[in-house]
Amino acid sequence: MPVTLDAIDIKILDLMQRDASLSTAELAERVGLSQSPCWRRIQRLREEGYIKAVVAIVDPQMLGFRMQIFAQVKMTTLSEEERAAFHKAINNIPEILECWTVFGEMDAMLKVLAPDVTWYQDFIFNVILKLPGVIDVRSIVTLAESKSTTAIPLRARQFR
Numbered sequence: 001m002p003v004t005l006d007a008i009d010i011k012i013l014d015l016m017q018r019d020a021s022l023s024t025a026e027l028a029e030r031v032g033l034s035q036s037p038c039w040r041r042i043q044r045l046r047e048e049g050y051i052k053a054v055v056a057i058v059d060p061q062m063l064g065f066r067m068q069i070f071a072q073v074k075m076t077t078l079s080e081e082e083r084a085a086f087h088k089a090i091n092n093i094p095e096i097l098e099c100w101t102v103f104g105e106m107d108a109m110l111k112v113l114a115p116d117v118t119w120y121q122d123f124i125f126n127v128i129l130k131l132p133g134v135i136d137v138r139s140i141v142t143l144a145e146s147k148s149t150t151a152i153p154l155r156a157r158q159f160r
Helices: 007-018 024-031 035-047 080-091 117-126
Strands: 067-075 096-101 108-114 134-141
Touching: 007 024, 007 035, 024 035, 067 117, 080 096, 108 117, 117 134
Parallel strands: none
Antiparallel strands: 067 108, 067 134, 096 108
């Protein structure tokens, strides 16, 4: 972790990860600063890239998305242009929340929200298999969520 973060910076990040709706005055009170120095720290954390965005986390089930699926995709060898087209296409598909390049037999893993299995089957054939270079899809359908967080550990766990 960069040395520019002190205990107050860590506390601000911790509080903001848990509730980004806290006002600067509320944050300042909780970390033991006055409002102006707290605001300056928040601005510095944004400028330095520690805070990427402040967003509302929406419940997907309230919008009818009852399934979360991890789709592992196998791809043919792609040129740089085809790879760029794949990533551009992925970024324009709102049901795909995340896309990761992975090692192993498959080439990418997509985190997909779906209302039901029938919809997801149609999504595979009409969207995923039409992405540039995709030749196979293997899906892992989740049954129940036991943990979901957007909070990042603010310090690496020490083992030695």
